[in-house]
Amino acid sequence: MRLVILGGVAAGTKAxxxxxxxxxxxxxxxxxxxxxxxxSECGLPYLLSGVVEERDRLVARTPAKFAEKGVEVxxxxxxxxxxATGKKLSVVDLRTGEAFEDAYDRLVIATGARAVLPPVPGxxxxxxFKLRFLTDSDEIGRYIDxxxxxxxxxxxxxxxxxxxxxxxxxxxxxxxxxxxxxxxxLAYGPEVSEKVExxxxxxxxGIYTGEKVDEFTGEGRVGGVxxxxxxxxxxxxxxxxxxxxxxxLAAEAGVKIGATGTILVDRHMKTSLPDVWAAGDxxxxxxxxxxxxxxxxxxxxxxxxxxxxxxxxxxGEEILEFPGVLGTGIxxxxxxxxxxxxxxxAEAEDAGFxxxxxxxETYDRAxxxxxxxxxxxxxxxxxxxxxxxxxxxxxxxxxxxxDVCATALWGGLSYPDLINLxxxxxxxYGPALSPVIxxxxxxxxxxQHAREGVRASE
Amino acid sequence: MRLVILGGVAAGTKAxxxxxxxxxxxxxxxxxxxxxxxxSECGLPYLLSGVVEERDRLVARTPAKFAEKGVEVxxxxxxxxxxATGKKLSVVDLRTGEAFEDAYDRLVIATGARAVLPPVPGxxxxxxFKLRFLTDSDEIGRYIDxxxxxxxxxxxxxxxxxxxxxxxxxxxxxxxxxxxxxxxxLAYGPEVSEKVExxxxxxxxGIYTGEKVDEFTGEGRVGGVxxxxxxxxxxxxxxxxxxxxxxxLAAEAGVKIGATGTILVDRHMKTSLPDVWAAGDxxxxxxxxxxxxxxxxxxxxxxxxxxxxxxxxxxGEEILEFPGVLGTGIxxxxxxxxxxxxxxxAEAEDAGFxxxxxxxETYDRAxxxxxxxxxxxxxxxxxxxxxxxxxxxxxxxxxxxxDVCATALWGGLSYPDLINLxxxxxxxYGPALSPVIxxxxxxxxxxQHAREGVRASE
Numbered sequence: 025m026r027l028v029i030l031g032g033v034a035a036g037t038k039a040x041x042x043x044x045x046x047x048x049x050x051x052x053x054x055x056x057x058x059x060x061x062x063x064s065e066c067g068l069p070y071l072l073s074g075v076v077e078e079r080d081r082l083v084a085r086t087p088a089k090f091a092e093k094g095v096e097v098x099x100x101x102x103x104x105x106x107x108a109t110g111k112k113l114s115v116v117d118l119r120t121g122e123a124f125e126d127a128y129d130r131l132v133i134a135t136g137a138r139a140v141l142p143p144v145p146g147x148x149x150x151x152x153f154k155l156r157f158l159t160d161s162d163e164i165g166r167y168i169d170x171x172x173x174x175x176x177x178x179x180x181x182x183x184x185x186x187x188x189x190x191x192x193x194x195x196x197x198x199x200x201x202x203x204x205x206x207x208x209x210l211a212y213g214p215e216v217s218e219k220v221e222x223x224x225x226x227x228x229x230g231i232y233t234g235e236k237v238d239e240f241t242g243e244g245r246v247g248g249v250x251x252x253x254x255x256x257x258x259x260x261x262x263x264x265x266x267x268x269x270x271x272x273l274a275a276e277a278g279v280k281i282g283a284t285g286t287i288l289v290d291r292h293m294k295t296s297l298p299d300v301w302a303a304g305d306x307x308x309x310x311x312x313x314x315x316x317x318x319x320x321x322x323x324x325x326x327x328x329x330x331x332x333x334x335x336x337x338x339x340g341e342e343i344l345e346f347p348g349v350l351g352t353g354i355x356x357x358x359x360x361x362x363x364x365x366x367x368x369x370a371e372a373e374d375a376g377f378x379x380x381x382x383x384x385e386t387y388d389r390a391x392x393x394x395x396x397x398x399x400x401x402x403x404x405x406x407x408x409x410x411x412x413x414x415x416x417x418x419x420x421x422x423x424x425x426x427d428v429c430a431t432a433l434w435g436g437l438s439y440p441d442l443i444n445l446x447x448x449x450x451x452x453y454g455p456a457l458s459p460v461i462x463x464x465x466x467x468x469x470x471x472q473h474a475r476e477g478v479r480a481s482e
Numbered sequence: 483m484r485l486v487i488l489g490g491v492a493a494g495t496k497a498x499x500x501x502x503x504x505x506x507x508x509x510x511x512x513x514x515x516x517x518x519x520x521x522s523e524c525g526l527p528y529l530l531s532g533v534v535e536e537r538d539r540l541v542a543r544t545p546a547k548f549a550e551k552g553v554e555v556x557x558x559x560x561x562x563x564x565x566a567t568g569k570k571l572s573v574v575d576l577r578t579g580e581a582f583e584d585a586y587d588r589l590v591i592a593t594g595a596r597a598v599l600p601p602v603p604g605x606x607x608x609x610x611f612k613l614r615f616l617t618d619s620d621e622i623g624r625y626i627d628x629x630x631x632x633x634x635x636x637x638x639x640x641x642x643x644x645x646x647x648x649x650x651x652x653x654x655x656x657x658x659x660x661x662x663x664x665x666x667x668l669a670y671g672p673e674v675s676e677k678v679e680x681x682x683x684x685x686x687x688g689i690y691t692g693e694k695v696d697e698f699t700g701e702g703r704v705g706g707v708x709x710x711x712x713x714x715x716x717x718x719x720x721x722x723x724x725x726x727x728x729x730x731l732a733a734e735a736g737v738k739i740g741a742t743g744t745i746l747v748d749r750h751m752k753t754s755l756p757d758v759w760a761a762g763d764x765x766x767x768x769x770x771x772x773x774x775x776x777x778x779x780x781x782x783x784x785x786x787x788x789x790x791x792x793x794x795x796x797x798g799e800e801i802l803e804f805p806g807v808l809g810t811g812i813x814x815x816x817x818x819x820x821x822x823x824x825x826x827x828a829e830a831e832d833a834g835f836x837x838x839x840x841x842x843e844t845y846d847r848a849x850x851x852x853x854x855x856x857x858x859x860x861x862x863x864x865x866x867x868x869x870x871x872x873x874x875x876x877x878x879x880x881x882x883x884x885d886v887c888a889t890a891l892w893g894g895l896s897y898p899d900l901i902n903l904x905x906x907x908x909x910x911y912g913p914a915l916s917p918v919i920x921x922x923x924x925x926x927x928x929x930q931h932a933r934e935g936v937r938a939s940e
Contacts, residue, residue: 446770447889
């Protein structure tokens, strides 16, 4: 039995490890274009600044380590086509240019996603980078070493852009951030965006929202960026907008593509083709709150999907399920922690919910306990049922608040549950009543008003 | 309509505030023996050491502040008896000795609990203290100022004893801790107790487990403590064992007492008597995991119970419910965070469950992210259903892990839910897969083995 896995980052390597554990006899080969497998891509912004000092720490396992476990990892190999009927693959060894055929009994597609540069003049200039792979950060690192850029421009105010902004500031650069929409952190509500922008400003980052890049200027090397009639001098550009799922190979082989443009899979991570599974940033899933198809290219989700795909592919059975995601995410920007789970108010309305929300500013520990820092939490609930739909947190302990709310979403809890929830209290860890309980209590007041409103209009 | 509340700490003041908000007309009087209401008792260990610098920070609201809201708070008053038929109270003003009668339409009993000294010779000596009220910490503070004790002995290795041990060490004292059972933190499994003991030892605390105090020695003032044939020199003793619910007043009035020796209430915090509710450390509740009656004298729970009792008492209706607790708790001892929710392995077995558990040692952030610290997590599940029964965490981020597991318990989640749970990941906040997910994955392996075991034996 031969299992072939396309892609060797989070989903692919997890699938390989699971399959190996479940079936010690199976032949397992992983193909990957990038020179190193098993990269912690989420750590790349921190490698740029030296917060993570050693590059090797971001390589979880080398091909040699995989070989010890009986998993063949072939890096610098590109799979050019899949013959799903004949269960064959055309492969090119990128180091030699040599093409060859391979065959599989079972196939896991974990081809991930790629970052794209905006289609504007000058995007090809030296000094304009994206940050997706370790090879990207190697290139940026070399450029910084050689050119000592003083002014940097980030394009895109999402997770990656914000993390990179912080890390370039750590290197002493003067950083500007350009965002096409009217605020950064667009996946969040406006309260959180405001806090993120205030944190950026407090750390000297220039923010240009509602601006689209028209052109990168320079001769060979980038020297400026034009937008909205302005031109900003810049020595380095990092683009953090636009990632695309790598689905072309699968689509050409006849794998069905879902509504989000990623590979359609069932709850067992099975694609539309026999003996072909998919996992990770190239695969579609379901947002369990909205019930809608979702594309969530995140490392932890890829890992979880890889586990399910690898298990089912190893056994050729429907053993494990991956039911979907909540849309949970988190990022750090300077000293601000920002997390989210479920739907934002706008996303909930878009998904057809009538929304009741409550936000509050409180502390991460008892107000009298030294070092107490502010924490913001917003809960979003369904007016009809009272069920939690989403939560956003910003400030100290946002990771805890986000995870508690994510777990509450998974359990289908409503605001009365959250009010009585038995969370852990001692003065170093929170206010006597958790911000989650406090916010749910405010929410309950709004539900009473909402119900009275209904009664009054009846 | 006159509402009387007996007790002015967490449950009593919360009930008063809620009632006032819901009914601006109602007369509300709170009686309390201690001189100050609305004390954050959980902060007392930190006041001892000066970690909390200002005593006033622990008084959430003065009687004058309550008066502004139209709530009469009468401190230094003891209610001596309740006439439930006539709805009358006998009260003594402890400042003047004057006795008088009061009447109520509705009554909330929130008389709390008291700390007790062990019934051994010398317990009455000067320098032997308990720590429950602000008046206790005032006394201890005065004693420390006057006597400058160098050697302190803590009796009891539970939350209070451990917190006090840390705070006396901060004052430069040589601290010994005596625990009657064979390990400290007995509500937890042995893995956590070991970590707590190691943390105590690393900070120079002498630990004497499996030892019961025979006698406190000294002439007028404590000078030693005898146990197991030894005598330890000591200048100060703080006893953190033995608290008793203040239920005598209620019991004499005919209020039914539950299996735990605390006031029996229904889900609406209603007692067995008409128009009498109870809340806080004197009231019984249900452990939602075991389904058994539980007594959980904790500040946050008291607060939540007070909200329900106050609301229902204000309206005289069954408006809110307090379904019960999970047994969640947390404490800090030096640099170790220790939290728990649900049942420990021993408690689960005692409650009739066949248990499967999995523990793991991991990190509080990506291993490559600077400052990564160890975190231990143990999950306890029901072999029959796979449902989570409890969790224990020790180390950095134990508060987050505990709260996530508490929320999972509330939602009735099983280990397969926990494996796929969509928690927040970025390198500063955890490993790519949360310790909860990792532990649940280990658990799943044990369930497979358990099932295979069953098959093999069939």
